Amino acid sequence: MGDKAQGRKILVVAELRGETIHPVTFELLGKSREIVEHTGGEVYSVVFGSSIDKAKASELIHYGADRVFLFKDPVFSVLNPMLYAYNLVKLCREEKPDIILMGATCFGRSLGPRVAAALKTGLTADCIDLRIDENGELIQVRPAFVGNILAHIKTKTKPVMSTVRYRVMKAREKDESRSGLIIEKTAEKLFQDRIRLVGEAVPKRLNITDAExxxxxxxxxxxxxxxxxxxxxxxxxxxxxxxxxxxxxxxxxxxxxxxxxxxxxxxxxxxxxxxxxxxxxxxxxxxxxxxxxxxxxxxxxxxxxxxxxxxxxxxxxxxxxxxxxxxxxxxxxx
Ligand SMILES: Cc1cc2nc3c(=O)[nH]c(=O)nc-3n(C[C@H](O)[C@H](O)[C@H](O)COP(=O)(O)OP(=O)(O)OC[C@H]3O[C@@H](n4cnc5c(N)ncnc54)[C@H](O)[C@@H]3O)c2cc1C
Missing domain, CATH: 3.40.50.1220 (TPP-binding domain)
Structure with missing residues (x-):
């Protein structure tokens, strides 16, 4: 990571479920704001979708992003991790974030390692907390050894990448008066024909995390x-x-x-x-x-x-x- 005085650029990768932004994204934006309030810097977010419009993308600003990169293209109607990863890696090379965060969901777990490998950096998966030390370095907290200890991890390689569990962090209250920049990006349409959607499986698994x-x-x-x-x-x-x-x-x-x-x-x-x-x-x-x-x-x-x-x-x-x-x-x- 750069000098503390230069602040941090944090990129939160937004996750869409249909037309809705998954709440883990808002939790990550909340944590990112907390970090930049300490270190200085800016919170970026990126969202990929086939029908997401600027109004929807501005929700990311209301929850804490300063800048949103919007990739709207029909190719993103199919969750093709290769295509998402290619565009995300390209964006990271252009914008050079210090920290990249995504949910430890199926989406993040599938995308994170591909992006980390392409950027030749480390990835701390399944974090339950993120902290900043006295030097402004990110400490990633995750259970280790079958949950018997809590490991505090500092990544040497840059950017620092983490996937973070859903519901371990607090989203900020939605603030519709927050303003920010939405930057429309053009998608590179590689690997489109490698994955074809043949139907959607209705999950049979219990979703206890969202239960009321x-x-x-x-x-x-x-x-x-x-x-x-x-x-x-x-x-x-x-x-x-x-x-x-x-x-x-x-x-x-x-x-x-x-x-x-x-x-x-x-x-x-x-x-x-x-x-x-x-x-x-x-x-x-x-x-x-x-x-x-x-x-x-x-x-x-x-x-x-x-x-x-x-x-x-x-x-x-x-x-x-x-x-x-x-x-x-x-x-x-x-
Ligand atoms: C690394 C690690 C990770 C762990 N992760 C988890 C985890 O994710 N989740 C988790 O739950 N635990 C976890 N544990 C285990 C945890 O330490 C406890 O052992 C466990 O939570 C105890 O479960 P319990 O309350 O059901 O059982 P107990 O502690 O045995 O409590 C049973 C309770 O039932 C009451 N009781 C008995 N009979 C009745 C009755 N007829 N009517 C009403 N009350 C009755 C008793 O008074 C008692 O309070 C973990 C432990 C370790 C070391």
Whole structure:
């Protein structure tokens, strides 16, 4: 990276899902603003899309970009990583950012390594935090050794590239009064015929990260059977089932349900923790939920320290009562 006094140029690679900008992009813009407030410099963003217009691209400015490079071309209707990478590498060679950030999503994971290889630089994947040291150097924080330690990584090669997990950083409030520059770019249309879209698969996987309501169970369930009860409550509330790590380790439920440090980070409106003690590793994944309800038979369980509502009791008595009450209220309304 250059001299601290020169400031930093950070490039956030925006991700589009259909017509919508994926929120991880706004989180990365928020973090980038925080960094340049410390080091000086500018936040750039780049977006590729077949139908994205200037109005949509200006959302990136409202969330923190000073400059947006807009590649609008029908070739970007197919997510062809070679084509995206080629254009991104070209842009990076022209603009010379010090730091390049993208989401640790399928998009970022597919694009990041290609771009890093072409720019002959390193890539720190799956970061959960980014900090600046006293010299203005970027420190990338990520779990290492199967999540047993948190590695603090400084990259020697430039630009510094990181992919960052969704929901670990805070987006800034949208500020429609922010102004910035939108620069339209012409796409190089290489490799177009290498990938052909034959249809879109509807993902069967659980998307716990975006769930608004999560009913999660822990070792206190005692067996895999307990998740059936949790599933009933979750479906009544229109939510999904989550889990702490022990039920996953014991094979009671699949890994994609796991919340926490080595699982998913969630920010639902409602998180009901059933038979979960509240270890730091679990709290890491759910502490930002809007409302936390804890059901635990041990009044001294640490989960009660973060809970908005705590129920001390046996979950096998409490949850059936909740289900009964919800059903009774629904039938009296309908
Ligand atoms: C590197 C590393 C990464 C980790 N990553 C994660 C992670 O991503 N997610 C995660 O969750 N953990 C993670 N862990 C594990 C973590 O340290 C804890 O061991 C784990 O969170 C404990 O899960 P638990 O709360 O379900 O179980 P316990 O701590 O055993 O708690 C069970 C709770 O259930 C209560 N209980 C028992 N019976 C009932 C009942 N009938 N009704 C009501 N309450 C009852 C008990 O009072 C107790 O509080 C990680 C650990 C390490 C070392």
């Amino acid at each position: 309501i999560i009913v999660a169970g822990g070792r206190g369930l005692g067996s895999a059977e307990g998740f059936k009860l949790l599933g009933e409550l979750a479906s009544l509330l229109g939510g999904v089932v989550g889990s702490s790590r022990p039920p996953v380790d014991d094979g009671w439920i699949r890994k994609e349900h796991q919340v926490g440090y080595s699982g998913s980070i969630v920010k639902p409106r409602l998180y009901i923790a059933c038979g979960i003690s509240g270890s730091p590793q679990h709290l890491f994944g759910m502490k930002d939920a809007e409302t936390i309800v804890a059901i635990n038979s041990d009044p001294s369980a640490p989960i009660f320290r973060v809970a908005d509502y705590g129920i001390v009791g046996d979950l096998y008595q409490v949850i059936p009562l909740m289900i009964k009450e919800i059903k009774a209220r629904r039938s009296s309304v309908g």
